[in-house]
Amino acid sequence: MSDEYLSELSKCRKCRFCIDQCPTFTLLDNIEVRGPYGRVQMLKFMLKGFYDVEDSIIHSIYSCLRCGQCNVVCGEVGEALEVSELIRYGRNILISRIKEHKLSTPEANLINYVLDTLSSNIIKKYDPVGIGGKYWVKWVGDLNIPRRGSTVLYTSRMYQMTPYLTTVTDLMKKHRDMLMKGKMKGLIKVGTWLGVKWAGIKADRKLEDKSSKALYGIALTLKKLGVEYSYLYDDEPYCGTLLYDLGLDECLKDYIPKVVDIFRKHNVEKLITVDPHTHHMLKDVYPEYSNGFNIEVIHYLELLNKHVDELSKLGNPSNREYVIHDPCTMARYNGIIEEPRNIAERLNIKLIEPKRSKLYTKCCGGPIEYAYPDYTDIIARDRVSELSRHSNKIITYCPICLTNFVKHSGEFNTEVYDFGEVLYEILHS
Amino acid sequence: MTNEYNDVIKDLMEIVGRENVLYDLPTRIVYAQDPMPYDVEEHNIPIAIVRPANAEEVSKVLKYANEKKIPVHVRGSGTSLVGVARPKTNAILLDLRRIRDIVVYPERGYFEAGAGARIWEVREKLAEYNCMLPAYPGSERIATIGGLISANTSAHAVDAALGKPGDFVLGLEVVLPTGEILHTGTESTRRPAGVELTKLFIGGEGLFGVITRIRMRLIPNIIKRNIVAFFKTVDDVLNTVMSMYRERVVPPLFFEFLDDKAAKVGFEAVGLPEPKGCVAMITMHDWTKEGVEAKARVFLEFLNGMNVIEARIVEDPDEWSKIWRSRSEFGNFMNRRGVCAGSEITPPVYKLKDAYYDAVKIKDEIESYKNPDFCSFGHIGAPTIHAYYIIPFETPNEVRKKFIQEVRFRTEEINAKYNACGGEWGITAQRAEFIKMRYGEVYYNVLKKIKQALDPNNILNRGNLEGWW
Numbered sequence: 001m002s003d004e005y006l007s008e009l010s011k012c013r014k015c016r017f018c019i020d021q022c023p024t025f026t027l028l029d030n031i032e033v034r035g036p037y038g039r040v041q042m043l044k045f046m047l048k049g050f051y052d053v054e055d056s057i058i059h060s061i062y063s064c065l066r067c068g069q070c071n072v073v074c075g076e077v078g079e080a081l082e083v084s085e086l087i088r089y090g091r092n093i094l095i096s097r098i099k100e101h102k103l104s105t106p107e108a109n110l111i112n113y114v115l116d117t118l119s120s121n122i123i124k125k126y127d128p129v130g131i132g133g134k135y136w137v138k139w140v141g142d143l144n145i146p147r148r149g150s151t152v153l154y155t156s157r158m159y160q161m162t163p164y165l166t167t168v169t170d171l172m173k174k175h176r177d178m179l180m181k182g183k184m185k186g187l188i189k190v191g192t193w194l195g196v197k198w199a200g201i202k203a204d205r206k207l208e209d210k211s212s213k214a215l216y217g218i219a220l221t222l223k224k225l226g227v228e229y230s231y232l233y234d235d236e237p238y239c240g241t242l243l244y245d246l247g248l249d250e251c252l253k254d255y256i257p258k259v260v261d262i263f264r265k266h267n268v269e270k271l272i273t274v275d276p277h278t279h280h281m282l283k284d285v286y287p288e289y290s291n292g293f294n295i296e297v298i299h300y301l302e303l304l305n306k307h308v309d310e311l312s313k314l315g316n317p318s319n320r321e322y323v324i325h326d327p328c329t330m331a332r333y334n335g336i337i338e339e340p341r342n343i344a345e346r347l348n349i350k351l352i353e354p355k356r357s358k359l360y361t362k363c364c365g366g367p368i369e370y371a372y373p374d375y376t377d378i379i380a381r382d383r384v385s386e387l388s389r390h391s392n393k394i395i396t397y398c399p400i401c402l403t404n405f406v407k408h409s410g411e412f413n414t415e416v417y418d419f420g421e422v423l424y425e426i427l428h429s
Numbered sequence: 430m431t432n433e434y435n436d437v438i439k440d441l442m443e444i445v446g447r448e449n450v451l452y453d454l455p456t457r458i459v460y461a462q463d464p465m466p467y468d469v470e471e472h473n474i475p476i477a478i479v480r481p482a483n484a485e486e487v488s489k490v491l492k493y494a495n496e497k498k499i500p501v502h503v504r505g506s507g508t509s510l511v512g513v514a515r516p517k518t519n520a521i522l523l524d525l526r527r528i529r530d531i532v533v534y535p536e537r538g539y540f541e542a543g544a545g546a547r548i549w550e551v552r553e554k555l556a557e558y559n560c561m562l563p564a565y566p567g568s569e570r571i572a573t574i575g576g577l578i579s580a581n582t583s584a585h586a587v588d589a590a591l592g593k594p595g596d597f598v599l600g601l602e603v604v605l606p607t608g609e610i611l612h613t614g615t616e617s618t619r620r621p622a623g624v625e626l627t628k629l630f631i632g633g634e635g636l637f638g639v640i641t642r643i644r645m646r647l648i649p650n651i652i653k654r655n656i657v658a659f660f661k662t663v664d665d666v667l668n669t670v671m672s673m674y675r676e677r678v679v680p681p682l683f684f685e686f687l688d689d690k691a692a693k694v695g696f697e698a699v700g701l702p703e704p705k706g707c708v709a710m711i712t713m714h715d716w717t718k719e720g721v722e723a724k725a726r727v728f729l730e731f732l733n734g735m736n737v738i739e740a741r742i743v744e745d746p747d748e749w750s751k752i753w754r755s756r757s758e759f760g761n762f763m764n765r766r767g768v769c770a771g772s773e774i775t776p777p778v779y780k781l782k783d784a785y786y787d788a789v790k791i792k793d794e795i796e797s798y799k800n801p802d803f804c805s806f807g808h809i810g811a812p813t814i815h816a817y818y819i820i821p822f823e824t825p826n827e828v829r830k831k832f833i834q835e836v837r838f839r840t841e842e843i844n845a846k847y848n849a850c851g852g853e854w855g856i857t858a859q860r861a862e863f864i865k866m867r868y869g870e871v872y873y874n875v876l877k878k879i880k881q882a883l884d885p886n887n888i889l890n891r892g893n894l895e896g897w898w
Contacts, residue, residue: 011822013764014464016508020547020570030526030545031451031480032507038459045458048468056453077757079765 002047002093009044009086011079012037018070018083023363023379024063033060036070036083043090053097055107061090062111063372065379066245067363068332091247106180113179114172114371118242119251126237126259127157129164136160137233139212143219149230150269153219153300156239156278159211159420162403163203169373176373207406210421211399217424218274218300224314224427225307229272237262241277244285245367256289263295270296272303274420276330276398283334301397301419305339311346315426321350322417323390325383325405326361327398340397340419347426352390362386366400380404381411388412395419434476437497441479441521444489449480449527460522463507463515466768467830473515475502475522482527484602484610484641491639491888492608494521500891501606503635505545505576508568510771511837512858513580513634517892525575528641533558538618539599541644544575560647564594565683567757575640580855581632587811588852589680590714594645595631602642603630606884611638618646629879634857635890636876637883652718653682654725655749656711658732658740659704663688663805665736666707667782670810674778678731679724683712684810685756691806694762695755701748705738710752711810756806763804767819770801770833772840773854774814776847781812787843788816795839797831798824813853816840834859834898841866861896 018036019025025035032038033056042057070083095115098108118128125131136157145153172179222229237259243252263271273279282297304311324344330336337358344351356362365379384405387394394409396402397419405416434452442450451457460478461469476499481487494501500520507514516522528543531554540560542551548569552562566572566584581595600614613627614620621627630638660666666686673680687695692708713728715721725742732740743749763769776784785805792803798820807815818836820829841863844850848867856864865873880887880894 013466014462015568016464016506016571017568020549029480030529033451033456033459038456041459041462042455045455050458051454054453054455056451056455060455077761080761 005086005089006044006047008081009040009047011081012040012044012083013079014041015078017077018073021069021073021360023067023069023365023382024065024368024375027378027382028375034063036064036074036087039064039087039090040081040083043086043093047093053094053101053103053108055105058094058098058105058107058111061087061094062107062246063368063375064088065328065363065365065367067328067367069328069360069363072332072359088245088247089249092249093247095247104182109182110176110180110371113182115246115248118246118370119248122238122240122243123251123255127161128238128242129161129168131164134234136236137231139215140219140231140233141212141216143216143223145219145229145231147230147233148266149228150267151227151229152263152266152268152271153222153229153231153274154239154271154278154282155215155231155236155274156241157236158238158241158275158278159215159399159418162211162399163205163208165369165400165403166204166207166407167202169369169376172369172371173373207403210402210406210418213424214399214402214418214420215274217420217422217427220427221304221314221423222272222300225304225310227272227303227307232262232266235262235266239278239281239286241281242370244281246370252285252289256286260286260290260293260295268295270298273297273299275400276327276334276336277400279336280329280333299334299336299339301336301339301343304343308342308346311343314347314423315429318426318429319348319350320393320422321352321391322393322395322422323354323387324351324357325354325364325387325394325396325401326357327396327401328361328363330398331359331361344395349395349422351395354387354390356386364396364398364401364404366404369404376404377407381408384408384412384414384416388414393417395422437499437521438477440493441477441490444493445479445481445486449482451478451480452476457522460504460507460524461516463509463512465512465515466770466833467826469515472518475516475520478522478524480524480527484528484604487523487525487604487639487641488608488610490521490523491604491606494888495607495886498886499888501888502890503639505573505579506547506568506571508566508572508576509580509855509858511854511856511860512897513855513890513893515858515897517858517895517897520891523639525573525639525641529573533560533647535647537616539616539644539646541642542574543642544573544578544640546574548572548574548577555647556650558647559650561650562594562645563591563597563648574643578631578643579633579635579640580853582853582855584853585685585808585811586682587680587684587808589674590682593632595628597646597648598627598631598643599646600644601627601630601640603638603640605638606886606889614644616644632855634855634893636857636880636894637889639889649716651682651714651716652721654713654721655743655752656681656713656725656729656732656740657743657749657752658709658711659738660707660709660736661705661738663707663785664782666709666809667785669709669732669735669737670812671778671781672735673731673810674812676731679713679727681711681728681810682714683710683808685710685807686809687756687759687806688804691759691763691804692755695759696752698758698762699751699755701751701755708752708755709809710756759806763817763819766802767821768824768829768832770818770820770836772814772816772836773851774816774840774843774849775812775852776814776844776849778812780847781809781814784843784847784849785814787846788814788840791816791836791839792818795832795835797828797835801832808853811852813851830898838862857890857893858897861894
């Protein structure tokens, strides 16, 4: 694989057209190693033996958002490389070298710690925060979703996680320096409710309310449209997006079959996904890691789009207006772009297109908050600022975008809504 | 290498701040590279990347470099196609991208931009004032305005229509190689007549000073009309360009072409029906609707008098977008096929056809790699012949290097044969030998003397005037 991988990296003709669209290049002081071109070249020369893993490479490679804008540019005017995938794959090589060399430099300490914590939580508790317990199913409320059925609404715990992301990243910011020094390894002892409380991780109530409403809104809408589905409740596992994104492919090889086994035990034939990341994983990654994975996967927006003519059943559509933010994964990896627009039109919702939308949407910064929350803040703030010029109401359909935009919405007198939340409001109006 | 320069790095940090000196090997290698299709070598790797915030910091770095006799290499975005951006020595690499503010002064009739501002950003800022930037490099999304002015390239545009961007520069802030800060030109919208130093630095390719700030006249936005023309043969296209100049037809802003094979690939990629033969994409411009309509009409009449299969004004913006994009799609196709050695041949227009066929002949004569693929497309109306010779990706690094070198030398011979030069990529670094071939030793020595007068220690961009491979 490494010869093939190096050969792909070597195809980059160094035109650099990818860098001007990369948020970590443009918003973090135009430094070339914080853009796709620099990342690809750093990996290429490492594999050619010019140097071994070191902090500058770790920082560069792990600060990639994997937002996929570079893939679009490279497809339009470059070598049509899957740049973000080349970088993601490079993370596998880096972490194995970090461990092999027992590297104890600041960036190595940070990444090693974060990756160990996340993977351990995911494997032990089926979610990255490691909370476990009944928390995940609170949003269901009075919906009485059956436990059994071949079609399953699959949340992958993504929306439920968002209220904790803010405090986890705040904690990360606070202790980042110590983590980089390789100290305080026991500080963030997540993995149990007790550990979460001990570490001072609290739910952000506003986000808890928003994400619960979003899930409830999606579920109730499907119900009203006559879609039959079940929910796995506390048996529902996280799908492993972070393992994939962070290049923990070895963990993923073990993890995916476990998740698929859970689906099989519940006789799942079809999964209705609610967030872009899980959808991407199930559609594009699971078939690679699980032989014979044949569960049908559909995103709820795709499903609603199939029912557009029945959307009037939902209640009193009112004149609503939002600026739309396409989540990167949704637009660029899943190709779900027109569906939310069609649905909105039928619901009498006016969507304003920002300067960068659809395939050219700009990342919320969320994918790197696990280690670089300061960068996430800059990127999210920039996007909210840009969107707020079009409207003081932003609509999106990703729990990660929602979390990061909510943090900055106050500064720009803007409200951020998830599509599911808007459905909830329509259903309750 | 880092240990040897530890003290230098510390000193540079004192000047620009700790976080603005990058000195790890992976980062230095990334910054050493340019689009040349062969790897950097040890002597190309900079000592450190230094990111000054303003002319004062650039000045301090240059004074320090002179004191320590360490070369300094200035870099915009590193997109030069003739090696200007790749350091030739273990130098301090000056990355100007922290100097990138853009301020428009409508009441004064000009704008100012830091050298590190990207051309695309400048263009977008000017658009807010309904103004345009008179340069169209293919790399404009990332290329810096400092690099643009240092090369003085109008790139895709036909010079006869709009001139070079340097024609609109009113003044510059420049740091001399010895560290003094110079302000040239004027704050008036009228450029000074007579001896005026701005001209030394426009197109100076960073040999005589570091441009840190540029003042340019505001140019109201233009209105465009687009024409597509289909020709049976490349000869018909070349004859048309030659006639256009000979008959003094109003020049278009763009006159691009794709030969029949390129047009077929490009049109297919954008979903247009297979074209009839070669395609020319022509854009007329003016500042009024009536003006541009009249120009488009005149040019269409001219085309219809030539050996054209079909020529028409393209009314549908979507269709034009596809036609225009077919050119870059062919570029993608070509670049994805293998390693491309490109050249720019800019002959006197009456010799355009001769020069074109000289370029075609190179394909069969080249020795470092037998029978490379050949294609030519681009700004033929400028007139520029972009001749491309393509070899497989698998070609070893050393052969690639020889091949690029041979193509460069052979195409420069054509420029010299027709007393031409090139109008787009600059003429130092890989083209330094061409200066001697084309203009002779006296000319080259004059350049060296100017360089020596301003840069006695040969600190700045060392190797670019000496020639580099």
